[in-house]
Amino acid sequence: MFLEKMLQSQGFGSRKYCQQLIKNGAVEIRGEIVDNPKHKLDLNELTYSVYGQDYVYREHVYIALNKPQGYECSHQATHHFSVFELFDDVLLNRGLQCVGRLDQDTTGLLLLTDDGQYLQALTHPKKHVAKVYSMHTADPVTPEQIQQLEQGVELRNEKGIFAATDVQLLASQQLQMTVHQGVYHQVKRMLAAVGNKVETLHRAQIGQLKLEDIAEGEWIYLNAAQIEQSKFRENLNPQ
Ligand code: URA
Numbered sequence: 001m002f003l004e005k006m007l008q009s010q011g012f013g014s015r016k017y018c019q020q021l022i023k024n025g026a027v028e029i030r031g032e033i034v035d036n037p038k039h040k041l042d043l044n045e046l047t048y049s050v051y052g053q054d055y056v057y058r059e060h061v062y063i064a065l066n067k068p069q070g071y072e073c074s075h076q077a078t079h080h081f082s083v084f085e086l087f088d089d090v091l092l093n094r095g096l097q098c099v100g101r102l103d104q105d106t107t108g109l110l111l112l113t114d115d116g117q118y119l120q121a122l123t124h125p126k127k128h129v130a131k132v133y134s135m136h137t138a139d140p141v142t143p144e145q146i147q148q149l150e151q152g153v154e155l156r157n158e159k160g161i162f163a164a165t166d167v168q169l170l171a172s173q174q175l176q177m178t179v180h181q182g183v184y185h186q187v188k189r190m191l192a193a194v195g196n197k198v199e200t201l202h203r204a205q206i207g208q209l210k211l212e213d214i215a216e217g218e219w220i221y222l223n224a225a226q227i228e229q230s231k232f233r234e235n236l237n238p239q
Contacts, residue, residue: 003027004037006057011093012050026051060115061094062227063087065219066211067110073101080104083112086217099123100182108133108203109211111222111230121231122206128180128233132166132205133187138197140172145194149177153193158183162190176204180234207232 001009007018007027019037021027027034028049029041046057071083084092099111099122113119122129152163164177179186188198204211209230214220222230 001041001043002037003029003034003039003041006041006043006046007050010055010057011090013093021050055090058221060118061091061096061113062115062118062222062230063091063096063112063219064209064211064214064222064226064230065110065112066214066216067102067107068217069105069107072104073098073110083110086219087112102203103185103188103201106201106203107216109206109209110203111206112219118227118231123182125181129207129231130165130178130180130205130234131182131203132176132178133201133203134170134174134176135187135191135201136199137173137175137191138199139195141169141175141196145196146175148194149190153190155183155186155189155193162186162193164190173199178205206230 003022004015004018007013007021008015012018012021022037022039023035025033025035029039029046043057043059048055048057065083065086067083071081071086072078073083075082075084083098084096087096094114096112096114097119099113099119102108102110111122146167146169149164149167152161155162162179162181162183164179167175167177170176177187179190183189187201191198207230209222209226209232
């Protein structure tokens with residue numbers, strides 16, 4: 001691939017802008033300035049720098065963010081910050097999108113990507129990528145409520161039954177559970193359906209990928225093994 005095309009693919013701007021960057025001597029590969037936009041590159045394990053900042057060539061990006069409270073998962077946030085404010089323009093130019101959504105007041109694991117197939121694979125309603133949530137509730141959680149959550153509840157305007165698995169009472173008003181769909185406000189509505197109320201909500205895991213060692217508001221690139229963990233699907237309804 002030509003250098004100018006590679007830079008464009010990585011989010012540095014239009015082909016013309018990338019040509020200019022290169023001609024200005026802003027781009028170095030292995031410590032050498034390369035000022036020919038048509039310089040041919042081997043993309044395998046390619047690293048380079050632009051104006052002294054180091055980058056790794058990535059065909060696609062897969063990001064895990066520990067989402068803080070007060071951030072919306074939309075580009076045009078209306079009442080809060082947007083999660084996209086946590087990323088620089090080079091990443092945003094690649095067309096980064098949230099993999100599903102968390103409410104503005106929910107914290108925890110949020111995946112973002114520019115890979116449409118990965119996004120589809122994780123958000124397809126029939127694909128059952130499990131998600132683990134922990135929460136504080138307004139009232140003590142009763143054994144009946146746990147049983148109802150495990151058996152499944154109906155949610156207004158949604159088809160089917162919404163059941164949680166691995167429901168664990170961590171304290172009298174603190175619960176962890178796994179859900180297998182991703183409808184709007186699902187966890188809050190499930191708790192409301194059994195007569196309780198979510199006060200704070202945190203997503204700890206998607207598939208087999210756990211939110212570990214990422215401070216709130218910080219993010220990491222997922223490696224190949226972590227991408228696979230995030231796609232892990234249980235076969236809940238074998239056909
Ligand atoms: N369920 C909710 O109610 N809110 C979220 O943010 C995620 C799951």
